[in-house]
Amino acid sequence: xxxxxxxxxxxxxxxxxxxxxxxxxxxxxxxxxxxxxxxxxxxxxxxxxxxxxxxxxxxxxxxxxxxxxxxxxxxxxxxxxxxxxxxxxxxxxxxxxxxxxxxxxxxxxxxxxxxxxxxxxxxxxxxxxxxxxxxxxxxxxxxxxxxxxxxxxxxxxxxxxxxxxxxxxxxxxxxxxxxxxxxxxxxxxxxxxxxxxxxxxxxxxxxxxxxxxxxxxxxxxxxxxxxxxxxxxxxxxxxxxxxxxxxxxxxxxxxxxxxxxxxxxxxxxxxxxxxxxxxxxxxxxxxxxxxxxxxxxxxxxxxxxxxxxxxxxxxxxxxxxxxxxxxxxxxxxxxxxxxxxxxxxxxxxxxxxxxxxxxxxxxxxxxxxxxxxxxxxxxxxxxxxxxxxxxxxxxxxxxxxxxxxxxxxxxxxxxxxxxxxxxxxxxxxxxx
Amino acid sequence: xxxxxxxxxxxxxxxxxxxxxxxxxxxxxxxxxxxxxxxxxxxxxxxxxxxxxxxxxxxxxxxxxxxxxxxxxxxxxxxxxxxxxxxxxxxxxxxxxxxxxxxxxxxxxxxxxxxxxxxxxxxxxxxxxxxxxxxxxxxxxxxxxxxxxxxxxxxxxxxxxxxxxxxxxxxxxxxxxxxxxxxxxxxxxxxxxxxxxxxxxxxxxxxxxxxxxxxxxxxxxxxxxxxxxxxxxxxxxxxxxxxxxxxxxxxxxxxxxxxxxxxxxxxxxxxxxxxxxxxxxxxxxxxxxxxxxxxxxxxxxxxxxxxxxxxxxxxxxxxxxxxxxxxxxxxxxxxxxxxxxxxxxxxxxxxxxxxxxxxxxxxxxxxxxxxxxxxxxxxxxxxxxxxxxxxxxxxxxxxxxxxxxxxxxxxxxxxxxxxxxxxxxxxxxxxx
Numbered sequence: 085x086x087x088x089x090x091x092x093x094x095x096x097x098x099x100x101x102x103x104x105x106x107x108x109x110x111x112x113x114x115x116x117x118x119x120x121x122x123x124x125x126x127x128x129x130x131x132x133x134x135x136x137x138x139x140x141x142x143x144x145x146x147x148x149x150x151x152x153x154x155x156x157x158x159x160x161x162x163x164x165x166x167x168x169x170x171x172x173x174x175x176x177x178x179x180x181x182x183x184x185x186x187x188x189x190x191x192x193x194x195x196x197x198x199x200x201x202x203x204x205x206x207x208x209x210x211x212x213x214x215x216x217x218x219x220x221x222x223x224x225x226x227x228x229x230x231x232x233x234x235x236x237x238x239x240x241x242x243x244x245x246x247x248x249x250x251x252x253x254x255x256x257x258x259x260x261x262x263x264x265x266x267x268x269x270x271x272x273x274x275x276x277x278x279x280x281x282x283x284x285x286x287x288x289x290x291x292x293x294x295x296x297x298x299x300x301x302x303x304x305x306x307x308x309x310x311x312x313x314x315x316x317x318x319x320x321x322x323x324x325x326x327x328x329x330x331x332x333x334x335x336x337x338x339x340x341x342x343x344x345x346x347x348x349x350x351x352x353x354x355x356x357x358x359x360x361x362x363x364x365x366x367x368x369x370x371x372x373x374x375x376x377x378x379x380x381x382x383x384x385x386x387x388x389x390x391x392x393x394x395x396x397x398x399x400x401x402x403x404x405x406x407x408x409x410x411x412x413x414x415x416x417x418x419x420x421x422x423x424x425x426x427x428x429x430x431x432x433x434x435x436x437x438x439x440x441x442x443x444x445x446x447x448x449x450x451x452x453x454x455x456x457x458x459x460x461x462x463x464x465x466x467x468x469x470x471x472x473x474x475x476x477x478x479x480x481x482x483x484x485x486x487x488x489x490x491x492x493x494x495x496x497x498x499x500x501x502x503x504x505x506x507x508x509x510x511x512x513x514x515x516x
Numbered sequence: 517x518x519x520x521x522x523x524x525x526x527x528x529x530x531x532x533x534x535x536x537x538x539x540x541x542x543x544x545x546x547x548x549x550x551x552x553x554x555x556x557x558x559x560x561x562x563x564x565x566x567x568x569x570x571x572x573x574x575x576x577x578x579x580x581x582x583x584x585x586x587x588x589x590x591x592x593x594x595x596x597x598x599x600x601x602x603x604x605x606x607x608x609x610x611x612x613x614x615x616x617x618x619x620x621x622x623x624x625x626x627x628x629x630x631x632x633x634x635x636x637x638x639x640x641x642x643x644x645x646x647x648x649x650x651x652x653x654x655x656x657x658x659x660x661x662x663x664x665x666x667x668x669x670x671x672x673x674x675x676x677x678x679x680x681x682x683x684x685x686x687x688x689x690x691x692x693x694x695x696x697x698x699x700x701x702x703x704x705x706x707x708x709x710x711x712x713x714x715x716x717x718x719x720x721x722x723x724x725x726x727x728x729x730x731x732x733x734x735x736x737x738x739x740x741x742x743x744x745x746x747x748x749x750x751x752x753x754x755x756x757x758x759x760x761x762x763x764x765x766x767x768x769x770x771x772x773x774x775x776x777x778x779x780x781x782x783x784x785x786x787x788x789x790x791x792x793x794x795x796x797x798x799x800x801x802x803x804x805x806x807x808x809x810x811x812x813x814x815x816x817x818x819x820x821x822x823x824x825x826x827x828x829x830x831x832x833x834x835x836x837x838x839x840x841x842x843x844x845x846x847x848x849x850x851x852x853x854x855x856x857x858x859x860x861x862x863x864x865x866x867x868x869x870x871x872x873x874x875x876x877x878x879x880x881x882x883x884x885x886x887x888x889x890x891x892x893x894x895x896x897x898x899x900x901x902x903x904x905x906x907x908x909x910x911x912x913x914x915x916x917x918x919x920x921x922x923x924x925x926x927x928x929x930x931x932x933x934x935x936x937x938x939x940x941x942x943x944x945x946x947x948x
Contacts, residue, residue, distance in 0.1 A: 088685075088686055088687070088688045089688070091559075091687060091688035092688040095559065095562060095563060095688055095689075118686065119551065119552045119555075120551045120552065120554075120555040120683055120686055120687055121555070121686055121687060122552075123551075123552040123553070123555040123556045123559075123687075124555045124556065124558065124559040124686075124687035124688060124689065125559075126556065127523075127527065127555075127556040127557075127559035127560050127563075128559050128563065128688075130527060131527060131559075131560065131563045131564070132563070251552055253520075254520055254550065254552055254553055254556075255520070255523060255552055255553060255555075255556035256520045256521070256523035256524040256527055256556060256560075257527075257556065
């Protein structure tokens with residue numbers, strides 16, 4: 085069967101066999117198939133969809149296009165965590181040391197900032213000396229030392245995904261569920277932790293805007309993980325506004341430290357606790373006791389101690405005084421009065437990228453001093469003059485009036501009340 | 517709007533505007549869009565389809581990607597004829613001088629053989645001296661001289677179609693109706709004759725196997741032509757077996773001369789007459805008188821004289837004795853007795869290509885002496901020993917047993933009777 089005939093099968097809505105999918109992924113990974121054919125098949129998959137079996141096969145083939153770390157073979161109790169991407173999403177920085185503090189190792193491969201979102205690697209690198217380039221044995225060393233490891237995804241992990249991801253971006257096939265699921269899960273399965281907790285964001289600032297879409301993604305991701313023998317749960321959480329107040333690198337690290345010291349943003353603390361609680365239940369712990377233990381760790385200093393150990397193990401200096409600070413802060417004051425009924429998280433994310441928290445070009449350096457702080461939450465009663473956000477300005481030259489206008493425009497204040505979304509929708513079963 | 521957003525519109529089943537289609541075709545023609553994006557959009561069009569308006573816009577944009585000859589501006593009465601592709605389809609060679617004989621000029625751009633079919637240009641070039649490379653003024657000179665011109669399509673005609681055609685071939689998007697229609701009609705409208713008669717083949721040897729598919733194609737082609745102001749009719753004709761007995765270059769020229777001299781294959785004569793009759797009706801002539809005039813031209817020598825003028829005007833020598841002849845002829849004798857119930861025209865076409873009537877590689881030369889002659893028609897009563905076909909062998913080295921086996925295997929002889937298809941199904945309205 086020629087590859088053109090395989091494309092024709094999917095064009096006509098048929099399912100592809102394991103061998104056909106293997107041919108596709110191999111051709112994407114080693115350049116053996118022309119990009120024209122890959123693009124046509126991606127579009128056919130995007131429109132016709134894939135069965136759960138096909139999605140699982142695609143994930144497995146993408147995983148095996150590169151290195152498989154099979155972490156569970158060495159550290160069976162290690163937990164991985166993944167978020168589908170949000171703004172003010174500082175959870176990973178808190179989750180890893182918090183879980184370590186209650187005795188469960190956390191191992192994650194993280195990425196850099198993409199589009200309007202900030203990357204976990206970029207955030208951690210705001211800490212002086214913090215290293216993210218570790219190989220498998222380096223990661224295992226980190227887990228032995230401090231029970232938490234966050235490392236950069238290497239080029240050898242799921243190389244076929246890189247080819248396909250770049251193609252999806254230009255061929256308008258990014259929103260395809262099987263392509264999203266296989267892209268995410270191939271990398272998670274390549275790390276190969278035995279337990280995985282998924283944070284599926286839902287709302288105006290998320291990739292999946294409606295609850296139904298978010299639940300669909302949560303179920304699809306979880307299903308592939310479980311089929312691969314991974315203990316997995318997914319929580320759908322709200323992304324109609326930034327989760328935590330900080331959007332940036334150094335400022336998110338500071339916010340993480342606040343939470344780990346028992347203070348900080350209540351929504352960010354709560355979502356982190358819920359994800360950690362689900363992860364501990366997956367590990368066989370009693371839910372109520374798990375929750376109590378996590379809260380205690382945040383409040384009694386043990387999570388903060390775990391953070392310091394985590395930073396030191398990665399080569400970093402945990403002194404918060406060393407984190408880059410803004411040179412200047414511009415307060416954005418409300419001009420109207422009423423309720424805060426909408427927040428454009430993507431615009432806030434873009435503003436944060438502008439002032440330093442991301443790269444506007446691939447070769448641009450992060451300015452760790454820059455960022456955005458959000459001071460209000462949906463439903464808040466706003467009076468003119470109340471600060472709704474702060475623009476943290478660092479060293480990067482920025483079009484200040486444009487950034488300020490973008491941040492100001494991200495807040496919708498109206499006279500009417502609006503229904504507030506819950507912070508955590510729950511597992512697919514709890515959403516119902 | 518980025519091109520990726522245009523792809524997304526078609527992916528989601530929306531219609532594209534004239535400007536969006538223009539961007540697509542321009543990018544295909546000048547290489548301004550990456551082949552990955554073109555491929556993804558081709559697949560989205562193939563699955564989602566296009567409205568009649570979109571197909572018309574696509575055709576117009578493809579036509580304007582190159583040179584427009586606008587023939588009707590100079591020779592308003594000229595008629596063009598197009599066949600969707602069949603085997604033993606010698607019609608064009610007869611149609612052009614026959615119409616000229618009854619006073620209506622015919623202008624056609626023709627192509628070379630593709631796949632298992634034989635090309636009109638290849639056939640004409642079997643005539644010593646026959647030239648097909650004429651520009652617009654050369655074509656008009658031919659029309660003035662002999663009332664019939666058949667020229668090679670130049671590289672400047674619808675260049676965007678060449679890019680898209682090559683992509684369609686590898687991306688499994690060949691069968692898309694709007695892509696087929698715009699590819700065919702952009703080239704017809706680039707020549708720009710005021711009248712166009714379409715021969716849409718239907719049956720096992722055609723691209724469109726069922727009557728419904730053929731009618732759909734006929735209507736779509738005719739609709740685009742009429743929207744562009746061209747007087748157009750389409751006849752759906754049978755392609756369950758080769759139309760004429762000859763499959764090849766020189767042998768088809770000989771068959772054309774037979775018909776033009778009032779003899780030859782009855783089905784080939786009849787289909788040519790029906791197409792010519794419809795064309796004359798499009799030109800405003802009375803149907804019955806048109807038919808009578810055409811038959812008279814075939815029988816009284818005037819069509820044969822028009823052929824000689826046609827060949828001479830193109831630089832060729834009309835002496836049939838100069839046409840290459842086979843070095844050896846192998847008769848294929850029936851082994852079974854019964855009715856001829858199926859003929860695999862594609863296999864016969866491939867056998868003809870093998871022995872010289874086509875190119876097995878792009879750089880291979882045609883062997884005009886080679887070809888296949890079919891001696892039976894569907895429904896014929898066959899006795900063992902009756903010759904069903906002849907293999908004409910020229911100078912090209914061929915795997916003779918394989919060709920003979922392929923030709924023999926193309927005829928299905930059974931004990932049962934089968935319904936015979938009509939030779940001409942008629943216009944879309946006549947099919948009903």
